[in-house]
Amino acid sequence: MKRKIFAGRAIRELREVKGLTQSDLAKRIGVSPSYMSQIEANQRSLSGTVIVELARVLRVDVAAFSNDDGVRLAATLREVLGDPALGSLDITLQELKNASLHAPKLARALIDLHRLYRRAEEKYRSLDDALRASEGNAGSHQSAFEEVRDFFHFIGNYVDSLDRSAEALAARIANSSGDALSRLAHYLEANYGILVSRHFPADGRPFVSTLDRSRGTLLLNDTLPSPTLAFAVARHLATLSFSDEINVIVDAASFGGSDAGAVCVATLANYFAGALLMPYRQFAEEARRMRHDVERLAAQFGVSIEQVCHRLSTLQRPGNEGVPMYFLRVDRAGNITKRHSATRLQFARYGGACPIWNIHEAFETPERFLVQVAEMPDGDQYLSIAHAVTKGGGRFDSARLRYAIGFGCELAYADEFVYSDIIDTRKPSPVVKIGVSCRLCDRADCHQRAMPPFDRRVTIDPDLRNIVPYQLGQR
Incomplete structure (x- = not known):
């Protein structure tokens, strides 16, 4: 089934940036003013022809009119409103989609509010954590991770500035000899005076890497495979070379607490490491050529x-x-x-x-x-x-x-x-x-169902026993 695309809010914002009225834009793409009004009000979906014309006139990529963000937001909102603590809410999926399209800031505010509620609940359930938390603390570590996951979810899991910086660094060290780990270690020593060494931990401590800046050493766990160690060195390069760039991204995200900010710094360092070991253009080309055979890609990029x-x-x-x-x-x-x-x-x-x-x-x-x-x-x-x-x-x-x-x-x-x-x-x-x-x-016939949907009533027939011991009623 072909998915309908609604992008009224995005079109209105792009039009206003260009200083165009609805009538101006309608004339340039060859539709009537009333039709354009319906498009911006999300009362009409976009046809392929209209999308191409909008992209041409507004000078943007056609991806600017994708409503994937709205779909993601509606799905996230549905799960938040499915929290058992909120009871059974009679809200249809169409209402959630309308909220995501017409009032995305309100939808995000509800998601943020629910996140704050979960933090408060976690603090209440764990007195020790609450006593240790200072005033204004972002909550438990899990809440911080969830907040960072949501950040990456809503940016499409792509960080352009950091990705391009990693690609540029990869090009600079590409001509060095040896495998990825050797090249990264040589760059680290030549540019930062940090010597990389591998250590077999006698006590079996499950560490990956330890950077001692004062001594100029990076210690790697010699029991781990080379891809893990190369990734570790690349991660340290991110914090040594691009900490300012990473901090700008974290500050712009406006997280609710310092815990989430710290988690995001670490996550962005990991993102940089992956982009450094697998530079965007080269990796994307090879992925298509190899038809996304992950074993072949792993072997080629080490x-x-x-x-x-x-x-x-x-x-x-x-x-x-x-x-x-x-x-x-x-x-x-x-x-x-x-x-x-x-x-x-x-x-x-x-x-x-x-x-x-x-x-x-x-x-x-x-x-x-x-x-x-x-x-x-x-x-x-x-x-x-x-x-x-x-x-x-x-x-x-x-x-x-x-x-x-x-x-x-x-x-x-x-x-x-x-x-x-x-x-x-x-x-x-x-x-x-x-x-x-x-x-x-909503699948009523799933034999692996562990619990009923949050918005459906259940009925039990004493004369009928299926694998799932209840039937789903109407909303």
């Missing part, structure tokens, strides 16, 4: 599979966008520890992911890449790939962390992925019908 998947989800540079992808990582308990999406696919903000999604099955077959065609309740279908990864090791008593990573794209882009070769993208079978989480999923 990075891990997880680093490749994460980087693929950031390829949203204006004018040179990659395939819109999602990426997430879950632990064995089903907790989502990383989540990024340039697609319309939404992840659960609270609780685990859908249990019939193939990412959970990946733990059972750690050597394989699992491929699935998944359909969300709105009818959008995705090529979903899942793979298990293990971190740590290197010695018998080392801690080993096990995760499953998932990545994929809308089915329309599936042919650009080597993993689609095993399915018929024109008529995929079977299609696995998943949801964001049980609290938000």
Whole structure:
């Protein structure tokens, strides 16, 4: 089903910047003033022809008229309003979409208000944390991470200035000899006088790297693989070379507390490290040439599979966008520890992911890449790939962390992925019908349902017992 695009607010803002009236813009793109008025009021969707003409007249990329931000905002708002603490609210999905299109600032304010409520609840439930928190503290570490995740979610998981700085630095060190780790270590020593050394920890401490600025040394854990160590050096280069640039981005984000700001600094350093090891243009070209085969990409760039998947989800540079992808990582308990999406696919903000999604099955077959065609309740279908990864090791008593990573794209882009070769993208079978989480999923016939949707009543027939012991009633 073709998705309708509404971009009235964006068009109005661009028109006003150009100093044009509605009538002026209508005349230039060849529509009537009343038609233009309906477009700006989001009463009419944009046709392909109108989008092209708007882009030409307003001198912007056609991506400026995408309503993906509104879709994401509506989905986030729906989950926030699905909090059991708010009771059963009779709010339709269309009302949420209207709020996101016509009053996005109000919708974001509601999301922020809910975040503050969750912080207050967490403080109340954990007296020790509340006593340690100073006045104005942003709350628990989890709240800070959620705030930073929301920041990256709403900027499309792409930071242009930092990405281009990393690409420029990668070009400067590209001619050095050796692998990525050697090149980065040489640059660090030549430009900062910091000597990189590798150490086998006798006590098995699970550290990755330790920078001692006063002594001019960077100590790396020699039990870890080279991609992990190269990423660590690249991360330290971000804080040494681009801390001012990172701080400007964090200050502009206006986080609610210092904890979130500190988390965002670390996250942006990680972002820079990925962009440095996998420079945008070169990596995007190779990704398309290799049809997004993450194993081949990992081998070529000397990075891990997880680093490749994460980087693929950031390829949203204006004018040179990659395939819109999602990426997430879950632990064995089903907790989502990383989540990024340039697609319309939404992840659960609270609780685990859908249990019939193939990412959970990946733990059972750690050597394989699992491929699935998944359909969300709105009818959008995705090529979903899942793979298990293990971190740590290197010695018998080392801690080993096990995760499953998932990545994929809308089915329309599936042919650009080597993993689609095993399915018929024109008529995929079977299609696995998943949801964001049980609290938000409307599927009445799901045999894996853990709880009913927050906005549906349940009925129980004493003479009927299905796998799920209740039936979903009307809203």
